[in-house]
Amino acid sequence: MKIAIFQVNPLIGDFKRQFSLIVEGSRRAMEQGCDLAVFPELALCGYPPRDLLEYGAFVTANEKCLAALVKEVHGIGVICGLVTGNPDETGKALFNSAVLFEDGRILHTANKQLLPTYDVFDEQRHFEPGTATQPVDYKGHRIGLTICEDAWNDKDVFRRRLYARDPVAQLVRDGADVLINIAASPFHKGKRVFRDTMLATLARKHKVTVVFANQVGGNDHILFDGASAVFDVRGQVVARAAEFAEDMVLYDTADGRGEMHPVIGSDTEAVLQALIMGTRDYVTKCGFRKAVIGLSGGIDSALVAYIAVQALGPEQIATIFMPSRYTSPDNYQDTRNLAGNLGVDYSIIPIDGLYQDFVRLLVPDADDTALSLTEQNLQARIRGTLLMGVSNRDGCLVLSTGNKSELAVGYCTLYGDMNGGLAVISDVPKTLVYEICRWINREQEVIPMRILEKAPSAELKPDQTDQDDLPPYEVIDAILEGYVEKAMSVDELVAAGHDPQAVADITARVDRNEYKRHQAAPGLKVTPKAFGEGRRFPLAKRFNPL
Structure with a gap:
């Protein structure tokens, strides 16, 4: 099976734009002899749509876009992310979903099971967690289809897991030999190495090929780096898309080879x-x-x-x-x-x-x-x-x-x-x-x-x-990394070797x-914990333990 992995830069809510991206991309993939084109999480509406999901017209436009795509694209299978309705009378009204369609028919639907609610994520606000789905047979493979966070819960990677279940492990037990993870995984300094390590661990541990298709671009303060990739059963990267740019990268399961596009060397760059x-x-x-x-x-x-x-x-x-x-x-x-x-x-x-x-x-x-x-x-x-x-x-x-x-x-x-x-x-x-x-x-x-x-x-x-008014920035930044990004207490910062007077001064300034x-303008998030939506503290407060 020859796969084309697309990382696209959506504009939230611009269904005409996203429709064109997927149609044109699918045609390009078909011209390259591909059997399957894979697009990222919520590729139809863009991620994150936030409270636009409360508008019925927005959800309806999403459904119409899918119907138009299914009707328009023929001769190749397409996997993409979208919003779908929850038919149950209880629970949230929507799912964060992925579909596989081909030649006018939807062959498979998977709903995101693990919904993140930390840092910049707030998916339980709108989405109902999906239940486990079986792998889908396609072109001689058993595809296990997951959505972003579904792959972020392996017990050998995370010391404290946030969820009781592991969708990847379940799909492998049910016979999946190719895992496809469509994602909107944001960038921050240091994340590229960790994410690659995690995905490589999944591939090596479960002895399956892992295909990762990530969104790219900036949506408000959240930045997506792309860096879509394929990991073979040894955990080696065998296909890689560019970073911080729209791209298409090809991979063939027949020979286990794919395209390797240049990547950025340092975190600074x-x-x-x-x-x-x-x-x-x-x-x-x-x-x-x-x-x-x-x-x-x-x-x-x-x-x-x-x-x-x-x-x-x-x-x-x-x-x-x-x-x-x-x-x-x-x-x-x-x-x-x-x-x-x-x-x-x-x-x-x-x-x-x-x-x-x-x-x-x-x-x-x-x-x-x-x-x-x-x-x-x-x-x-x-x-x-x-x-x-x-x-x-x-x-x-x-x-x-x-x-x-x-x-x-x-x-x-x-x-x-x-x-x-x-x-x-x-x-x-x-x-x-x-x-x-x-x-x-x-x-x-x-x-x-x-x-x-x-x-x-x-x-x-x-x-x-x-x-004249502040400690040296080297001192400030070291303390801020501990206090803001790692949530260390004053006592922990002092125990880590920081000057007690500097710690007291800087942490008090942060709180004050x-x-x-x-009231600040939105800022672009490039560290694990930025000020803004991902760090929510009360204004009127006084942390004063006994």
Whole structure:
């Protein structure tokens, strides 16, 4: 059996688009002599559809799309994901399903059995868990059809399993010799290796071929890397699709061989490519063509500008430098050089006059040598207002430039530098920002070296640096990884060797600034635990154990 594995980039709810993708893909596969074309989880509507599933018209459109596909595609079998109705009188009204159809007939339907409710997932909100299904006989094979999480419960991979049953093990016991897992498995740093290890373990342990077809693209804050693959009975990768791009990869069960498309080597590059893809998809799927970025002369805005150019092209990017009396002379040159290197539009809007008007009204006795937070935040809010004005005037999306470290400890200004439609690097710790920028500069200087080498500063008062108010970012990021991503307690962090005073300071800042993060623009998720939908904490709280 010759299989074509497709990783497609859906737009949530655009059934016409997805219909065309599947029809055209199936025809391409048929021209290549394939017997079966495999598309990802919820390929008809896109993943995750969230509360669109509460609209009957959305579910009906999904059903009509399937009916049209079954009628249109002939001469090849197709597996794809979709939403189907639950005929029972009890339970949720919908299933997350996969179907196999061929020549006008639906041959097999499998419903997702394991519904994740952790991190960014909330599938039990809408879907009823499916019951076990038998493998389906097709082209001389017994295909065990599973959907994403159904494969993520092997007792030899997970020390604490979330579910009592293992759909993969059951399908193998029932005679499956090829496991096909259609998925919408999101990306985060480090996940590619773990996911490959898990799928290879399943193939080797059960002595079956494992076919993994994953969604690709960005849908809001969730990024999908694709990286679809086939694992043989030894657990070896014998077919591999590209990462962060739509692709088709072929595999033939007759000789156990498949196409191997190039993959990304390092996690640093993978994070960068994920951010580029996520920015492109968010901007364009929301109906924008252009973006505007406030350049400061710092490394964060430099990285966001680079990402935006790679995502949309330099002609679609405008950059604005908004100096004040506290802006260093170096930053005038550095921002101009960066814009020139990137080939983007660059303009300067000085804010000192506006700032002085605000200060006269609000803080008439302000001491210019010892500015309070009021005066500092006024500068950030003036810049944020100007960027939003440009957005309205020119019809472009503002990309905010704050990193995860700053967002975590509240080193950012509501209605100021937090303004924007997308927070591109809000899940990128400051130390990783530097790592990515050094990777960008590996062959030639794109980001001016002085931006990488100078001490980070908000430049909101004379001779200011971030470390006047914060511990070193290396210290912050190490503690944040434990506190935010691993849910370690203060005592556990101290026991792990972190400085007790730094732990107390940073964790208190994280807790105190939850309200700011609830008002932040959506950010692109690239770590195991990002701020936003996957991390849900109350605003009014005081964790105070006996």
